[in-house]
Amino acid sequence: MQAFANVATAPVRRETQGGGKIYWEFRAAESAKNENKEGTTWYTVRVFQTEDPGFSKGDFIRIVGKLKLDVFMSREGKPMGVLVVMCYEAKRYEKPKSKGSELELTHKGDRGQTDGICAPGSPPKVEVTPGMGGRAPAAEQDIDEGWLALVT
Incomplete structure (x- = not known):
């Protein structure tokens, strides 16, 4: 969790x-x-x-x-x-500096940098780290978004 x-x-x-x-x-x-x-x-x-x-x-x-x-x-x-x-x-x-700004959190891990929370409606971004052969982590490539049809 x-x-x-x-x-x-x-x-x-x-x-x-x-x-x-x-x-x-x-x-x-x-x-x-x-x-x-x-x-x-x-x-x-x-x-x-x-x-x-x-x-x-x-x-x-x-x-x-x-x-x-x-x-x-x-x-x-x-x-x-x-x-x-x-x-x-x-x-x-860190909390956002100004009251009206969007909440943007980043976490730097061993598999690349990902946005924990993005602006509403925007997809998460992945920054590929060197040594990964120019591709995103497998977990980011294999996301099945077919379940979205069930909830919309």
Whole structure:
């Protein structure tokens, strides 16, 4: 699962009970205001790495990991649930400088540079890195857009 969210609490260093493995835990809020979903989704994010991820409250981040539901009994005896992201990648992005500007995020990976979010209606752009034989990554070439006919 992937989410773009704002960090709501400062990361806290923790250790697993069984093996003593170090991880960092914080809360993040994903806001979605579109035709399918409104409101805020809250996540507890656990980043499994020894060094501090360096996030602070208000940072805009992308989190990638496994989503799970932790269910427990509240103090009142009612069942409760918390969405937890077992995160294997977390990256901070800069917010746009001016209020009216479009949100444009880029991520530089080992397979090339891609736009994470593009202007509405424009296709994602891929910059081919040297050593790839002048072609885009296979994942970008093999996209089947036939499913679009089902949702329009």
